[in-house]
Amino acid sequence: xxxxxxxxxxxxxxxxxxxxxTYQLFLEKEAVPPVRGFHIEDIHKVELYPWARxxxxxxxxxxxxSEGVNDCYIAEIAAGKSLEPQKHMFEQLxxxxxxxxxxxxxxxxxxxxxxxxxxxxxxxxxLNAWYQHFNGAGDKPVRLLAMTNAPTVLNxxxxxxxxxxxxxxxxxxxxxxxxxxxxxxxxxxxxxHDTNFIRDVRAYELPERRERGAGGKMLMIEMSNNVMxxxxxxxxxxxxxxxxxHGAGAHVLILKGEGFSMVWKEGDDLKRYNWRPGSLIxxxxxxxxxxxxxxGEPARYLALKPFSSRKFPGLRKQWGTSESVKLGGDQIxxxxxxxxxxxxxxxxxxxxxxxxxxxxxxxxxx
Numbered sequence: 036x037x038x039x040x041x042x043x044x045x046x047x048x049x050x051x052x053x054x055x056x057t058y059q060l061f062l063e064k065e066a067v068p069p070v071r072g073f074h075i076e077d078i079h080k081v082e083l084y085p086w087a088r089x090x091x092x093x094x095x096x097x098x099x100x101s102e103g104v105n106d107c108y109i110a111e112i113a114a115g116k117s118l119e120p121q122k123h124m125f126e127q128l129x130x131x132x133x134x135x136x137x138x139x140x141x142x143x144x145x146x147x148x149x150x151x152x153x154x155x156x157x158x159x160x161x162l163n164a165w166y167q168h169f170n171g172a173g174d175k176p177v178r179l180l181a182m183t184n185a186p187t188v189l190n191x192x193x194x195x196x197x198x199x200x201x202x203x204x205x206x207x208x209x210x211x212x213x214x215x216x217x218x219x220x221x222x223x224x225x226x227x228h229d230t231n232f233i234r235d236v237r238a239y240e241l242p243e244r245r246e247r248g249a250g251g252k253m254l255m256i257e258m259s260n261n262v263m264x265x266x267x268x269x270x271x272x273x274x275x276x277x278x279x280x281h282g283a284g285a286h287v288l289i290l291k292g293e294g295f296s297m298v299w300k301e302g303d304d305l306k307r308y309n310w311r312p313g314s315l316i317x318x319x320x321x322x323x324x325x326x327x328x329x330x331g332e333p334a335r336y337l338a339l340k341p342f343s344s345r346k347f348p349g350l351r352k353q354w355g356t357s358e359s360v361k362l363g364g365d366q367i368x369x370x371x372x373x374x375x376x377x378x379x380x381x382x383x384x385x386x387x388x389x390x391x392x393x394x395x396x397x398x399x400x401x
Contacts, residue, residue: 056103056186056189057189057190057192057193057194057195058103058106058185058186058189058190060195061185061189061195062095062097064195065086065088065095066087067084067086067094067095067108068084068094068095069094069095069097070094070095070096070097070098071097071098071099072098072099073098073099073100073298073308073316073317073319074308074314074315074316075096075098075314075315076309076310076313076314077311077313077314078109078132078180078288078313078314078315079132079178079313080313081094081096081109082094083111086110088119088121089110089118089121090117090118090119091110091112091113091116091118092110092111092113093108093109093110093111094108094109095107095108096108096315098286098315098316098317099317099319100283100316100317100318100319100320100322101186101284101286101317102283102320103187103190104186104187104284104342105182105183105184105185105186105263105284105341106182106183106185106186107180107181107182107183107317107339108180108181108183109132109178109180109181110168110179110181111176111177111179112134112136112168112169112170112176112177112179113170113176114170114172114173114175114176115174116169116170117167117168117169117170118167118168119167120165120166120167121165121166121167121199122163122164122165122166122199123163123185123198123199124188124197124198124201125162125183125184125185125187125188125189125198126159126162126183126184126259126261126263127159127160127181127183127184127185127263128157128158128159128181128182128183128258128263128265129157129158129159129160129179129180129181130155130156130179130180130181130288130337130339131152131153131154131155131157131177131179132154132180132313133154133175133176133177134153134154134170134171134172134175134177135151135152135154135172135177136151136152136169136170136177137149137150137151137152137168137169137171138150138152138160138167138168138169139166139167139169140160140161140164140165140166140209140215140216141164141165141166141211142164142165142204142206142210142211143165143202143204145211146211148211148213148215148216150232151171152234153234153235154235155234155235155237155290156232156234156235156236157232157233157236157256157258158216158231158232158233158258159231159258159261161205161208161209161215161259161260162208162209162259162260162261163201163203163205164204164205164209180315182286182341184262184263184341184342185198187341207260208259208260208261209259209260215231216231217232218230218231218232218233218234223346224345225242226242226244226253226254227255227256227257228254228257229257229258229346230256230257230258232258233256236267236290236337237290237291239267240254241253241254241267241268241269244268246357246366247268247270247277247279247357247366248274248276248396249270249271249274249275249276249392249393249396250270250271250274250392250396251268251276252268252269252270253266253267253268253269254266254267255345257345257346260346262341262342262343262344262347263339263341263342263343263344264340264343264344264345265337265338265339265340266338266340267338268335268336268338269291269333269334269335269336270326270328270333270334271328271333271392272328272330272331272332272333272389272392273384273390273391273392273393274328274391274392274393274396275294275325275326275327275328275380275393276325276326276327277325277367277368277372278297278323278325278367278372278376279323279324279325279365279366279367280318280321280322280323280324281318281321281365282321282341282343283319283320283341284317284340284341284342285317285318285339285340285341286315286317286338286339286340287315287317287318287326287336287337287338288314288315288337288338288339289311289312289313289314289315289334289335290312290335290336290337291312291332291334291335292311292312292328292330292332292333292334292335293310293311293328293329293331293334294309294326294327294328294330294334295307295308295309295310295327295329295383296308296310296316296324296325296326296327297323297324297325297376298316298318298319298322298323299322299323299324300319300321300322300323301321301322301323311330323367325376327380329380329383329384329387329389330387330389331387331389359371368400369396369400370397370400377393380393
C-alpha cells in the first residue's frame with residue numbers, strides 16, 4: 036500500500052489531468068460543502084447545511100493536513116429527532132460536541148442494542164454494522180464530530196454503492212456482544228486502553244507520559260477493533276510539548292485550556308494557530324508541530340488518527356517516533372529547538388501573568 040505522501044501525490048497528479056477521485060465524486064453526490072484549511076477556530080460555530088443522506092444538517096471538514104487519507108464531518112441532530120439509519124465499509128470515531136442522546140447498533144439478522152451518551156463521549160460504530168443516532172432532548176440540538184477513513188476506502192474500491200451496500204458482517208469486530216458499549220476497558224499494555232465507549236474524554240484518567248516532555252500525560256485508545264485509533268493528551272499550566280512530526284490525518288481537537296500551536300515544514304517558516312476548547316487542527320504529513328499551554332489550567336486534547344492501531348499493526352510506518360531527530364527519529368528535543376521558541380512562549384505567558392514551569396525542564400535537558 037502506498038504511504039499517505041504517495042497517495043497525496045497521486046491524487047494531485049490525477050487532479051492536474053482533470054480526473055476526480057471516487058471520494059471527490061462522492062462529495063459532489065453528498066451536496067454538502069466541505070470546509071478546508073489548516074485550522075478551525077471553534078467547531079461549535081461552523082456553519083451547517085441540509086444533508087439528505089443523514090436526514091439532518093452537517094458539513095464535511097476536509098482540512099489540508101488530512102491529505103486525502105481521511106476526513107472529518109460535523110452532524111447535527113435536531114431537538115427530539117434522529118438521523119437516518121446507515122452502515123458503511125469505512126471506520127469512524129465519533130465525539131459528542133454538545134447535547135445528549137443515544138445510538139442503536141445492530142447486525143442483520145440480529146438483536147438491536149442501544150447505549151446512551153452525553154457531551155464529551157467518544158465511541159465508534161462497528162464496521163459495516165447498522166447504526167442510528169437519536170437526540171435525547173426535546174429543546175436542544177445535538178452536535179457530533181466524526182473522523183473517518185472514507186477517502187481511503189472509497190478510493191480503494193472506487194465503487195460508492197459497494198461501500199454503502201455491502202452485506203458482509205464483520206463478526207470478528209462485532210458479533211452483538213451485550214457489553215460491547217459498556218465502557219469497560221481492556222488494558223493490554225501501559226498507557227493503552229482497548230474500549231468501545233468512553234463516557235467523557237474530558238475527565239478520563241490519564242497516566243504520565245514522559246516522552247513529549249514537561250510533565251505530560253497521555254493515553255492511547257483503540258475502539259471497535261479498528262485500524263484507526265485515538266489518544267488523549269494533557270500537559271500542565273506554563274509548559275509546552277516537544278516538537279514532533281508524523282503521518283497525515285491526525286485531527287487534534289482541543290478539549291480544555293488556552294494556547295497555540297506552531298506548525299511547519301522542515302526548512303520553511305513557522306505557522307501559528309491559536310486554540311481554545313473546540314479548536315481543531317490537522318498537521319500535514321511529516322510537518323513538525325508543537326503545542327503550547329499559555330492558559331490558567333492544564334491543556335487537554337483528543338487526537339483522532341488513521342492507520343495507527345497497535346492491535347492491528349502493518350499500517351503504522353508513516354507515523355513518527357519519540358526519538359530525537361539527531362538519532363533518526365521525529366522529535367526535536369528541548370535543547371535542540373530554535374531560541375525564538377522559548378522567547379515566544381515566555382512573552383505569551385507574561386501577557387497573561389502566567390508563570391512558566393519550564394525552568395527545571397530546560398535545566399534537566401541541558
